Amino acid sequence: NAGVTQTPKFQxxxxxxxxxxxxxxxxxxxxxxxxRQDPGMGLRLxxxxxxxxxxxxxxxxxxxxxxxxxxxxxxxxxESAAPSQTSVYFCASRRNTDTQYFGPxxxxxxx
Amino acid sequence: GQQxxxxxxxxxxxxxxxxxxxxxxxxxxxxxxxxxQRPGGHPVFLIQLVKSGExxxxxxxxxxxGEAKKNSSLxxxxxQTTDVGTYFCAGPAYGNKLVFGAGTILRVKS
Numbered sequence: 265n266a267g268v269t270q271t272p273k274f275q276x277x278x279x280x281x282x283x284x285x286x287x288x289x290x291x292x293x294x295x296x297x298x299x300r301q302d303p304g305m306g307l308r309l310x311x312x313x314x315x316x317x318x319x320x321x322x323x324x325x326x327x328x329x330x331x332x333x334x335x336x337x338x339x340x341x342x343e344s345a346a347p348s349q350t351s352v353y354f355c356a357s358r359r360n361t362d363t364q365y366f367g368p369x370x371x372x373x374x375x
Numbered sequence: 376g377q378q379x380x381x382x383x384x385x386x387x388x389x390x391x392x393x394x395x396x397x398x399x400x401x402x403x404x405x406x407x408x409x410x411x412q413r414p415g416g417h418p419v420f421l422i423q424l425v426k427s428g429e430x431x432x433x434x435x436x437x438x439x440x441g442e443a444k445k446n447s448s449l450x451x452x453x454x455q456t457t458d459v460g461t462y463f464c465a466g467p468a469y470g471n472k473l474v475f476g477a478g479t480i481l482r483v484k485s
Binding site for chain 1: 478
């Protein structure tokens with residue numbers, strides 16, 4: 265039981281490049297989330313998926329897209345990376361009692 | 376929209392001193408959760424409080440939920456170096472979401 269896994273762990277991009285961050289959970293959770301964490305800003309929600317087949321914008325969705333591929337997997341795509349997207353990205357999944365379980369994170373630098 | 380404010384932003388204590396972080400919500404909460412993030416790590420769930428006035432303890436950590444269910448606190452007695460990290464509170468929001476406070480960074484001098 266791996267919980268929530270994320271790939272890659274680290275990534276360096278040049279401005280304008282695209283990439284997809286992968287997230288998978290093996291806890292049979294319905295809801296999944298993508299957050300970004302910047303110093304002094306806490307955790308800000310980018311997109312979430314309340315259940316398989318649905319996705320919704322969070323607090324900071326601009327510049328991102330998501331795909332809920334199936335119940336296990338929820339990917340985050342940066343179509344044209346910008347330096348402002350340099351951050352640590354966390355994926356999380358939720359069980360019924362509101363508790364969220366976080367993946368180890370992806371540390372992204374955009375040059 | 377719903378907001379969760381957390382203070383202080385940062386606290387540096389001597390090992391053995393106590394530490395408290397406070398959380399205030401702009402709306403009444405059905406529950407409040409606390410998470411801990413070690414340096415370089417990811418947030419990890421600590422506890423959930425549901426009842427008005429609830430107090431729960433985990434060893435040296437004491438969690439309280441206010442009577443009006445709009446505020447909460449986390450108190451650590453006799454801090455140790457293993458307590459270092461960022462502590463977040465979070466409250467549920469519409470659409471299966473959580474709203475997180477900005478977090479309190481705790482540093483412990485040994």
